[in-house]
Amino acid sequence: MSKIEDKIYNYYEKSLGRKPDKKGLSHFLTKYENGESLEVIRNEIEHSEEAQILKMKEFEKKPLDLFSTKPKEDIQKIFQDNAPWYHWMSINGIEISDTRTSKAYQMWISQNIPKDLTNKTILDIGCADGFYSFLCESRNAKKIVAMDLESFDLSKNKTIPPKQNPNNFKILKNIINSKVEYKKLDIYDVQKLNQKFDYVLMYGIYYHLYDFVSALQKISDMAIDSVFLSGHILDTHDPTMYYYKMQSKSDIKKGFSSVVASANCLITIAKEICKFKTAECVDIITTDYGSIYPHTHGSTKGKIGLFKFSK
Numbered sequence: 001m002s003k004i005e006d007k008i009y010n011y012y013e014k015s016l017g018r019k020p021d022k023k024g025l026s027h028f029l030t031k032y033e034n035g036e037s038l039e040v041i042r043n044e045i046e047h048s049e050e051a052q053i054l055k056m057k058e059f060e061k062k063p064l065d066l067f068s069t070k071p072k073e074d075i076q077k078i079f080q081d082n083a084p085w086y087h088w089m090s091i092n093g094i095e096i097s098d099t100r101t102s103k104a105y106q107m108w109i110s111q112n113i114p115k116d117l118t119n120k121t122i123l124d125i126g127c128a129d130g131f132y133s134f135l136c137e138s139r140n141a142k143k144i145v146a147m148d149l150e151s152f153d154l155s156k157n158k159t160i161p162p163k164q165n166p167n168n169f170k171i172l173k174n175i176i177n178s179k180v181e182y183k184k185l186d187i188y189d190v191q192k193l194n195q196k197f198d199y200v201l202m203y204g205i206y207y208h209l210y211d212f213v214s215a216l217q218k219i220s221d222m223a224i225d226s227v228f229l230s231g232h233i234l235d236t237h238d239p240t241m242y243y244y245k246m247q248s249k250s251d252i253k254k255g256f257s258s259v260v261a262s263a264n265c266l267i268t269i270a271k272e273i274c275k276f277k278t279a280e281c282v283d284i285i286t287t288d289y290g291s292i293y294p295h296t297h298g299s300t301k302g303k304i305g306l307f308k309f310s311k
Helices: 003-016 022-033 038-046 049-060 072-081 103-110 131-138 169-176 187-193 212-222 249-254 263-273
Strands: 121-125 143-148 181-184 197-203 223-234 241-243 259-262 278-288 301-310
Touching: 003 022, 003 038, 003 049, 022 038, 049 103, 049 278, 072 169, 103 131, 121 131, 121 187, 131 143, 131 169, 131 197, 143 187, 169 181, 187 212, 197 212, 212 223, 212 263, 223 263, 259 263, 263 278, 263 301
Parallel strands: 121 143, 121 197, 143 181, 197 223, 223 259
Antiparallel strands: 223 301, 241 259, 278 301
């Protein structure tokens, strides 16, 4: 076996847990012979559809189950009476079904959050139903402030009529007797909290913001250690950002979001403008939008990135 074949075997074993089949091995050997670098080949294997399926299955095995003193029957009824929900949640083994985001996706996001948060303070921006806030509480965070403007999208389930107030945070807080503080606050007014936090969570937020740079600058001033961010990203290595033109509610319904940036664009903004000492893309997954959007250049699939910006 050549050194190149050995490398490809190792990439397969590490990412897919198996040896390459003849077709796969031939495919990547041909790529290498045509000038493709081993780094690009490794990246393609690591981010293949097969690798992602295996990875998400592993994350699905690590769900968070919260505790409540309420009877299971009461919890089930509360879940049913207050549908739809944004976050998957499990309390006393009772799970919320048909949510905007999935259990596997939320646990994938959670890999960014330290396992032990003893004596740490957390700000959860765009908390929605509060999954990440309650997860931090379960990891012994000293103080958690969750904030949301309560205007997020729950349109995944088209059959459920929209609620007047889609935020179920307070309902869940009551069920589990949580001590997490909740604030209804716009991200551009975050300085009104007048305090700093060890970690700031910013999951699924940045691409809704036309002035993301200004928002991240404000958040940087409040972060003691790190900001954890996730969101849709452009599938390119260039440091670019795509802006959607949205001037009315109908534009928002027809469009994708406000902006979509590449991973390198977000990292550049974090380091060069917001003065974070380090900025890294921790992981990337592929998602199927079911529709073609301008920033995906003819594809129904897009990328979601998970980031860590540290002081």
